[in-house]
Amino acid sequence: MSTKQVALYGLGNMGYLVAERIAGKFSLQVADLDQAAVAKAQSALGAVSIQKPEDLAKTQVVVLCLPSPAASQAVLAQIAPHLPADAVVVETSTVNPADIHASARILAKHGIAMVDASIMAGVSQMAAGSAMLLVGGEEAALASCEDVLSAISDKRIYFGPSGAGAAAKVINNAVAHAVMVVVAEAGSMATAAGVDCEKLVGLLSDKQMGLHRPLTHRYAERIMQGNYEGGMPLEAARKDSVLALELAQSLQVPLFAIQGAHTAYDIALRAGYGRDDYAAIAKVWADWERPAAPSAQG
Template sequence: MSSKQVAVYGLGNMGFLIAERVAKHFPTKVADLDTTRVQLACDGFAAQPLNETEDLSQLKVVVLCLPSPAASEHVLKQIAPRLPSDAVIVETSTVNPDDIKASQKILAPFGLPLVDASILAGVSQMKAGSATLLLGGDEADIASAQDVLDAIAEKQIYFGPSGAGAAAKVINNAVAHAVMVVVAEAGSLATAAGVSCDKLISLLADPQMGLHRPLTHRYAERIVNGDYAGGMPLDAARKDSTLALELAQSLGVPLFAIQGSHTIYEIASAAGYGRDDYAAIAKVWADWGKPAVPAK
């Protein structure tokens, strides 16, 4: 075991597993408002409890896994003056880039770096060791905490400067949560229309079908390359979207995400993109000054 001392703040379901994984490789101290969770960590994997007045001068890496940005900022205000200048703070909580900046502002007077290492996983994946860390921050700071990051999760993706990893996590979750609504709506439509849900799942899961192609073909190939020639015309997609709304109305199935997404097809068609491949809906965001990919 390394002699490098690590602290983990936050022992919720995810934080507890992080602390357990870290403790296999480093002397680990833990803190949580729930003293029973602290005791479980001490009994379960020989962690040491941290108190509010304890000397933190030997800590090299501090891992935060807290329920809100405000909680992270509160902890940093308490501990920053007591940490050594070569310590690295690793933020694994789900936060926005602005929250990373706010934390950096707290740490700046003490010369302490912050790495965002958002966790792309559920509790079961963390427990199984298959979680992924989405990293953002200075590469030298990441290198300083690399052994601790490796202990948390072997799979890591570096996205760029501070806040990039946090943003990637929020975007991933936004997609997952939006798709969840679409899938629930699709299931309700299928049930009302007498379509086999098992067969619908197989259909949507096919790499050439509805859940995959918008990402792997229309975004990755068409939008990224600005290629909107040929393909399925946007007006045809608009017509199909209208049919889905009509089907839902005839079956009395309320729609939210699918109905809301239809609007952009109307806007794109009115903007003159009707003959382009329907990936051209992305042009509307570009018209608004918010392009889907960086300018080449």
């Protein structure tokens, strides 16, 4: 057992599992509004209840697993003046980079470092030890809490400076939630058209033909490399999108995500990218990001 003192704020469903993992290797302090959860951590994990901010005078790492950025920042405002100058705070909740930066500003007044380590897992995965942390922060801060991060999960991806791990988690979830709508629409169309849904799942799961292909081939091999030559023309992909919209309409299946995605193909076609590989829809966003040319002066 390490002599390092670690504190955890938040003993909800995920927080308690994080506490279990930390308590296996470190002396643990805990705090939560639910006193029953605190009592359970005391009896089952040997944790010490945090009674007042001054109890953190020798705490080297503080882990936050709270329900909102406001809750995290309220805790930090209370405890930051009482933490040792070499302490590190680790935010594990799903928040935006702006929330990480706001928390970091509270801590910076006291010379305390901030690390974002968003938990990429559900409760069952954390319990099984298969969770992953998406990490952002300065190297010195990460080195100071590496052993604690390792206790929480041995699977970690470092994305870059402060806030990068939080951004990666939000983006990952956005993709998952958007794909969920697309998959629900596809399943509804399949059911209405008499398509075997089990076989459709097999098709969409195929690494060469299904959902993987846009990510591993068109994004990684084309968009990231700026390679839009050859391949399936964008105008052909738009034609297929039209067919999907016509099929859904004939089956009286409402579409939201697939209908909205079609608009990107319309815009890209109008922009002159019809003969490029259909990964060229990414150029629509690149065009928006490019600074506008200065207007001519008369």
